[in-house]
Amino acid sequence: MASHIVGYPRMGPKRELKFALESFWDGKTTAADLEKTAKDLRISIWKQMADAGITFIPSNTFSYYDQVLDTTALVGAVPPRYGWSGGEVAFDTYFSMARGNAKQPAMEMTKWFDTNYHYIVPELGPDVKFTLSSRKAVQEYKEAKELGIETVPTVVGPVTYLLLAKPAKGVSKDFDLLSLLDSLLPVYKQVISELEEAGAKWVQFDEPSLVLDLEQHKLDAFKKAYSVLGANVGVKLLIETYFADIPAESYKLLTNLEHVAAIGVDLVRGVKTISLIKEVGLPGKKTLFAGVVDGRNIWANDLAASVKTLVELEKILGKGKVVVSTSCSLLHTAVDLQNETKLDSELKSWLAFAAQKVVEVVAIAHALDGKKNEEIFSVNASAQASRRSSSRVHNEAVKKAAGALLGSDHRRATPVGARLDEQQKHLKLPILPTTTIGSFPQTPELRRVRREVKSKKITEEEYNKAIKAEIASVVELQEKLDIDVLVHGEPERNDMVEYFGEQLQGFVFTVNGWVQSYGSRCVKPPIIYGDVSRPNAMTVEWSKYSQSLTARPMKGMLTGPVTILNWSFVRDDQPRSDTCMQIALSIKVEVEDLEAGGIQVIQIDEAALREGLPLRKAEQANYLDWAVHAFRITTSGVKDTTQIHTHMCYSNFNDIIHSIIDMDADVITIENSRSDEKLLSVFKEGVTYAAGIGPGVYDIHSPRIPDTEEMAERIRKMLAVLESKVLWVNPDCGLKTRKYQEVVPALTNMVKAAKILRAELASTK
Numbered sequence: 001m002a003s004h005i006v007g008y009p010r011m012g013p014k015r016e017l018k019f020a021l022e023s024f025w026d027g028k029t030t031a032a033d034l035e036k037t038a039k040d041l042r043i044s045i046w047k048q049m050a051d052a053g054i055t056f057i058p059s060n061t062f063s064y065y066d067q068v069l070d071t072t073a074l075v076g077a078v079p080p081r082y083g084w085s086g087g088e089v090a091f092d093t094y095f096s097m098a099r100g101n102a103k104q105p106a107m108e109m110t111k112w113f114d115t116n117y118h119y120i121v122p123e124l125g126p127d128v129k130f131t132l133s134s135r136k137a138v139q140e141y142k143e144a145k146e147l148g149i150e151t152v153p154t155v156v157g158p159v160t161y162l163l164l165a166k167p168a169k170g171v172s173k174d175f176d177l178l179s180l181l182d183s184l185l186p187v188y189k190q191v192i193s194e195l196e197e198a199g200a201k202w203v204q205f206d207e208p209s210l211v212l213d214l215e216q217h218k219l220d221a222f223k224k225a226y227s228v229l230g231a232n233v234g235v236k237l238l239i240e241t242y243f244a245d246i247p248a249e250s251y252k253l254l255t256n257l258e259h260v261a262a263i264g265v266d267l268v269r270g271v272k273t274i275s276l277i278k279e280v281g282l283p284g285k286k287t288l289f290a291g292v293v294d295g296r297n298i299w300a301n302d303l304a305a306s307v308k309t310l311v312e313l314e315k316i317l318g319k320g321k322v323v324v325s326t327s328c329s330l331l332h333t334a335v336d337l338q339n340e341t342k343l344d345s346e347l348k349s350w351l352a353f354a355a356q357k358v359v360e361v362v363a364i365a366h367a368l369d370g371k372k373n374e375e376i377f378s379v380n381a382s383a384q385a386s387r388r389s390s391s392r393v394h395n396e397a398v399k400k401a402a403g404a405l406l407g408s409d410h411r412r413a414t415p416v417g418a419r420l421d422e423q424q425k426h427l428k429l430p431i432l433p434t435t436t437i438g439s440f441p442q443t444p445e446l447r448r449v450r451r452e453v454k455s456k457k458i459t460e461e462e463y464n465k466a467i468k469a470e471i472a473s474v475v476e477l478q479e480k481l482d483i484d485v486l487v488h489g490e491p492e493r494n495d496m497v498e499y500f501g502e503q504l505q506g507f508v509f510t511v512n513g514w515v516q517s518y519g520s521r522c523v524k525p526p527i528i529y530g531d532v533s534r535p536n537a538m539t540v541e542w543s544k545y546s547q548s549l550t551a552r553p554m555k556g557m558l559t560g561p562v563t564i565l566n567w568s569f570v571r572d573d574q575p576r577s578d579t580c581m582q583i584a585l586s587i588k589v590e591v592e593d594l595e596a597g598g599i600q601v602i603q604i605d606e607a608a609l610r611e612g613l614p615l616r617k618a619e620q621a622n623y624l625d626w627a628v629h630a631f632r633i634t635t636s637g638v639k640d641t642t643q644i645h646t647h648m649c650y651s652n653f654n655d656i657i658h659s660i661i662d663m664d665a666d667v668i669t670i671e672n673s674r675s676d677e678k679l680l681s682v683f684k685e686g687v688t689y690a691a692g693i694g695p696g697v698y699d700i701h702s703p704r705i706p707d708t709e710e711m712a713e714r715i716r717k718m719l720a721v722l723e724s725k726v727l728w729v730n731p732d733c734g735l736k737t738r739k740y741q742e743v744v745p746a747l748t749n750m751v752k753a754a755k756i757l758r759a760e761l762a763s764t765k
């Protein structure tokens with residue numbers, strides 16, 4: 001059986017690309033240095049796959065920032081404001097689109113389907129002139145070829161590209177993006193022919209949007225696209241779908257496309273796809289790329305079970321018609337288990353990162369050819385058995401307590417309006433109160449002390465002293481800026497999820513298990529392997545210390561259960577909802593300990609609530625039900641006078657606004673500025689929100705400093721649809737990725753903007 005990998009992490013086993021990018025952006029190294037690091041990484045990945053024996057090795061899965069932005073470069077859809085004058089899109093234009101520059105803000109960034117990966121949203125309108133403007137795909141193919149490695153160039157498919165785009169500035173929001181397909185296809189056609197000329201035999205088109213519930217006109221677009229792209233070409237077309245079950249209509253449409261040679265499906269997240277294939281078969285002499293190795297998690301594959309699945313598929317589809325593959329790109333998992341020096345050997349035996357998954361795919365392929373490696377299979381079988389029965393995984397008391405929650409409901413007794421009145425009696429906040437989302441810049445000094453305490457170069461006391469000093473300086477700065485509700489800045493946290501994972505039972509964490517989140521930024525998702533509990537208070541001492549430094553309210557700062565779940569590698573031996581309830585119980589006791597410690601405002605971040613929403617509509621209501629319930633469990637025990645905040649990133653909330661209201665937080669701060677106030681339209685449409693709300697007034701993902709008037713104007717727009725008494729003023733998200741020289745002027749301007757609007761409100765009264 002042939003083997004295939006959908007895509008591979010590009011950051012490198014030790015985040016080599018991250019450091020090369022950041023030093024290039026800081027002007028410390030040259031473009032040539034960056035290109036050299038990138039090339040070395042690509043070569044080592046291709047060699048690794050070739051040595052393992054993968055049949056279909058992908059190329060062009062590398063990116064300097066994001067594969068959707070690469071596609072924007074490929075088709076020359078650079079928004080005019082970046083002043084690009086044609087030709088090959090070079091670093092300055094490319095990184096300006098990604099990160100903004102002195103004159104222009106960055107393009108919008110949002111979540112890639114239901115992952116923690118972010119892509120740069122294409123901006124398209126009727127005037128866009130698509131022209132082939134990047135040779136990256138062809139160059140990478142040739143680069144591998146020079147090493148003697150035949151690869152399958154991959155590109156984001158044209159329909160997914162258009163469906164992920166938004167109308168450009170000044171274009172009606174009703175503009176039909178798919179109307180651009182006719183003018184886009186010739187550029188794709190040109191790419192295919194250049195690849196063919198270079199020797200490519202296959203081209204892979206990533207079309208994950210095929211797993212969504214698509215209206216007929218979108219299905220028609222796929223039909224048109226691949227009828228055009230496949231006609232009169234010498235290469236074979238592979239259409240890759242992933243992240244969920246492919247709907248029957250989409251599957252049938254693909255099987256009927258004459259020029260499509262192969263279809264990739266996700267058999268991990270897509271649990272019903274096997275029955276669909278059994279029912280429909282695979283007409284048209286096509287090949288099925290069967291994604292049985294999980295690209296989104298770190299668990300070792302159950303090799304025997306995968307072999308069984310593939311044997312079954314071969315029976316239905318015929319020998320030679322099935323290729324073993326990963327469920328999606330390995331971009332979403334960690335890179336190499338070999339670099340994990342701190343995990344014990346039992347736990348390690350349960351895991352497989354990208355490099356190990358490549359080996360798993362080949363082992364499965366060989367087994368199907370009757371060349372089963374008995375050693376690999378027997379080691380794998382005993383690891384599966386030890387994980388199932390291990391006493392480390394199971395905690396009966398936790399199971400019982402969390403199980404009891406599922407059937408019941410949890411709510412605060414008093415309605416939010418009355419609670420806010422109670423809170424205001426002692427908080428005494430001005431109208432349009434200002435606050436920030438939690439983190440302040442993570443300076444190199446902070447990272448150094450964290451690293452040094454981990455490696456025992458400095459003592460625990462020295463570490464605590466450094467963190468306390470940092471908190472004191474963050475508090476002093478906020479008082480000086482005249483911010484109303486303060487934060488401690490989160491200097492003791494490496495990451496808002498990892499930090500909690502490190503303190504909860506049932507979690508382990510890695511030293512190098514990085515996964516790209518956006519651009520050069522990575523996360524190290526903790527691994528939830530067992531039942532979750534909280535042995536000790538996690539944040540209470542730091543919060544009490546921070547509050548002791550100021551008379552202003554200091555927010556206690558926690559990450560909510562849904563976000564901890566969605567940003568961790570989650571156990572796959574029980575429903576996600578069960579794991580979420582266990583985490584909710586741990587956060588609930590933390591909330592109550594903070595309240596008992598005198599903290600009057602507690603923020604529980606649910607940044608990833610929206611991201612966990614299942615892609616298929618039929619599954620969404622159930623998710624929202626348990627996710628919102630889990631959040632309410634954490635807050636339902638607090639007094640009316642305790643103000644609960646929550647925060648969310650990425651503003652596609654209009655479709656779930658009722659669930660957000662149902663979370664019943666007192667105040668919600670929400671990302672808004674980089675997406676053209678999409679969020680506000682829901683209030684224009686008459687949804688009433690009685691709780692406090694702070695739609696972000698500036699984008700924190702860009703180094704650009706927003707001016708006062710720009711933020712004042714944003715607040716005016718909000719006041720047009722929201723009552724002044726519910727409105728808060730804050731940035732879009734935490735400030736940890738920024739530098740102080742950006743944060744200080746930005747927050748100065750933000751507070752000024754709030755004061756201008758307070759004066760305007762007072763004068764119109």
Ligand SMILES: Nc1nc2c(c(=O)[nH]1)N[C@@H](CNc1ccc(C(=O)N[C@@H](CCC(=O)N[C@@H](CCC(=O)N[C@@H](CCC(=O)O)C(=O)O)C(=O)O)C(=O)O)cc1)CN2
Pocket residue numbers: 116442444447448450451493494495496497498517518520521522523524567649736737
């Ligand atoms: N989990 C998660 N998902 C999220 C977010 C988030 O905050 N967390 N935010 C949204 C946007 N995504 C983001 C993702 C990552 C980062 C981010 O800043 N990541 C940091 C790493 C964070 C971290 O855990 N850092 C550790 C490890 C630091 C480190 O790399 N140390 C080096 C040395 C580096 C140095 O000395 O400067 C080493 O030990 O070798 C720490 O601070 O302790 C980065 O890539 O730079 C920000 C936003 C959505 N998804």
Ligand SMILES: [Zn+2]
Pocket residue numbers: 437607647648649732733734
């Ligand atoms: Zn955020």
